Amino acid sequence: MSADSQETKRQARGRARIDQILLAAAETFGDLGYESATTNAIAARAGISPGSLYQFFKNKEDIAHALSERYAEQLSGVELGTGGVEPATLESAVHAAIVPIVEFNRANPGYKALFARTDMPASMREAVAPVRENLHGRVRVGVARLLPHLDDGDLERTVLVVMHMVQGLMPLIVAAPDAERAALIRELERSLVAYLRSVP
Amino acid sequence: MSADSQETKRQARGRARIDQILLAAAETFGDLGYESATTNAIAARAGISPGSLYQFFKNKEDIAHALSERYAEQLSGVELGTGGVEPATLESAVHAAIVPIVEFNRANPGYKALFARTDMPASMREAVAPVRENLHGRVRVGVARLLPHLDDGDLERTVLVVMHMVQGLMPLIVAAPDAERAALIRELERSLVAYLRSVP
DNA sequence: GTAGAATACGAGCAATTACTCGTGTTTGTC
DNA sequence: GACAAACACGAGTAATTGCTCGTATTCTAC
Structure with missing residues (x-):
């Protein structure tokens, strides 16, 4: 479910980024709804570039899935x-x-x-x-x-x-x-x- | 609410088209949901060109509104x-x-x-x-x-x-x-x- | 019959958007 | 310090999509 099929070894920095991204995604989804929330907007809200976002999540749905796991x-x-x-x-x-x-x-x-x-x-x-x-x-x-x-x-x-x-x-x-x-x-x-x- | 601000005088042909479009829109919305239903898909389902669709409705939301009125x-x-x-x-x-x-x-x-x-x-x-x-x-x-x-x-x-x-x-x-x-x-x-x- | 309005077409535009890719920087390991 | 892996960037791409526009046909009113 994560970004990579063979697990990449996350550094502390990377785990912090994932937290930022999921937080930004939750806020953006909350404001705009899932379909209207753009991945670029999520990246911007997290203070990172679109490219960086895709280092941690393979696509938009993957973000929703990770957020769902966190909510669970x-x-x-x-x-x-x-x-x-x-x-x-x-x-x-x-x-x-x-x-x-x-x-x-x-x-x-x-x-x-x-x-x-x-x-x-x-x-x-x-x-x-x-x-x-x-x-x-x-x-x-x-x-x-x-x-x-x-x-x-x-x-x-x-x-x-x-x-x-x-x-x-x-x-x-x-x-x-x-x-x-x-x-x-x-x-x-x-x-x-x-x-x-x-x-x- | 209709396509034109100064009402155009619909001919029988036009009223029939509106019926076709609203039927096609209802089916397409039902299949795909409102946001995923494209106006081109609605036009295709109604058997008309995209241009023709916009002779009767000024935008996608206008279609939803007209459909809402019909449902009402x-x-x-x-x-x-x-x-x-x-x-x-x-x-x-x-x-x-x-x-x-x-x-x-x-x-x-x-x-x-x-x-x-x-x-x-x-x-x-x-x-x-x-x-x-x-x-x-x-x-x-x-x-x-x-x-x-x-x-x-x-x-x-x-x-x-x-x-x-x-x-x-x-x-x-x-x-x-x-x-x-x-x-x-x-x-x-x-x-x-x-x-x-x-x-x- | 003719003018004008209504209807019809469909290629294509402008904007949006999920995602990529080439490149450069930081971090962990030895 | 050197090497690889992780992290980071952001301009760019391919695809999608709501909608337009130039043009052509059909209908209605007179």
């Missing part, structure tokens, strides 16, 4: 629950998952440009697989704990519905002013709780 | 309820709205390429305004009837949440195979019913 790592470090303690209610379980997800989305403007989109060119699907799988797996575990009686098919479908409900409302939440955002988060949590309770 | 018209003709008869239950009211919306999405593959996207370039927002306003207004009427006690702010928020829940699940529903689609539609309806019942 960061997400792995985010607790989406009550941290081992059994949640008292469904409400508190949902709340404990939604709050950090919203924070993550707010803190990473490039995230939504890559993942919070319904239309995605086939080439991008593969690039963003790391994050999707990370989240999907964790949501499945959470839903299975809440609704242990579901069979595989029903569980899978419920997970998909939950993820799409969250994804559908997230742009609204992130874009809203502070006061309205709190209200929207309550709506999202309420819709999830109500939905999960309604599962037979 | 078609949607106006779609009954999103029980047709004057008071619905017996919340379930039946939701069902009566969701079924035709899903059908419309399935029948118009270009629709999702324009509207069912979370990231939308600013230039496109204006182009798709006709459809958004049409749907928004009708959903507001429906929600206000179901939840007459909501004040303006709560009503508006509830409408937004409902629309984004539908929009979030629609790609899943449209893409699913027949058997799974029926199950997903049930999930969407159940989540909407549960959410609306949970509104204080």
Whole structure:
């Protein structure tokens, strides 16, 4: 996935460049969206030349993939629950998952440009697989704990519905002013709780 | 909004061309998405030259806008309820709205390429305004009837949440195979019913 | 029938953009 | 210090694409 097929031995300087580039890419994707973000703009934002960018990433999609891996790592470090303690209610379980997800989305403007989109060119699907799988797996575990009686098919479908409900409302939440955002988060949590309770 | 500032008097031939172009645009948008669909490809699909296309639309965005207007018209003709008869239950009211919306999405593959996207370039927002306003207004009427006690702010928020829940699940529903689609539609309806019942 | 408007063509322009390549500099290793 | 590998540059290239323009044909109004 990296720039070279036979791994090049990165120097400290090179690793720092990769960080710069991924940061610049995240910002540029966040500002302009994936397709409108040009590789030259990313390089400029990172303070390097276009040629240097391609020393570390073999193409634009490779940048998206690396960024996706980085987001997946960061997400792995985010607790989406009550941290081992059994949640008292469904409400508190949902709340404990939604709050950090919203924070993550707010803190990473490039995230939504890559993942919070319904239309995605086939080439991008593969690039963003790391994050999707990370989240999907964790949501499945959470839903299975809440609704242990579901069979595989029903569980899978419920997970998909939950993820799409969250994804559908997230742009609204992130874009809203502070006061309205709190209200929207309550709506999202309420819709999830109500939905999960309604599962037979 | 049309190609010319001082309206040109369309002949029957011209109106037929506009129909061809909008049909070709809808198909091309549906296949490739808005940005990847080239005007030359639309012209080719419509069986005309690029030059002819620009006799009727001043640019690509103008095509999207005209298509949006057409979708808005078609949607106006779609009954999103029980047709004057008071619905017996919340379930039946939701069902009566969701079924035709899903059908419309399935029948118009270009629709999702324009509207069912979370990231939308600013230039496109204006182009798709006709459809958004049409749907928004009708959903507001429906929600206000179901939840007459909501004040303006709560009503508006509830409408937004409902629309984004539908929009979030629609790609899943449209893409699913027949058997799974029926199950997903049930999930969407159940989540909407549960959410609306949970509104204080 | 004729003038003018509408329709039609398609080669090609101007701008954009992902990416390359020749060249030069810095770093790690011995 | 010498050598190779990593890093860096940025002008340039090939391809794409939205759109134009000169020209030719068809329709409508009178």
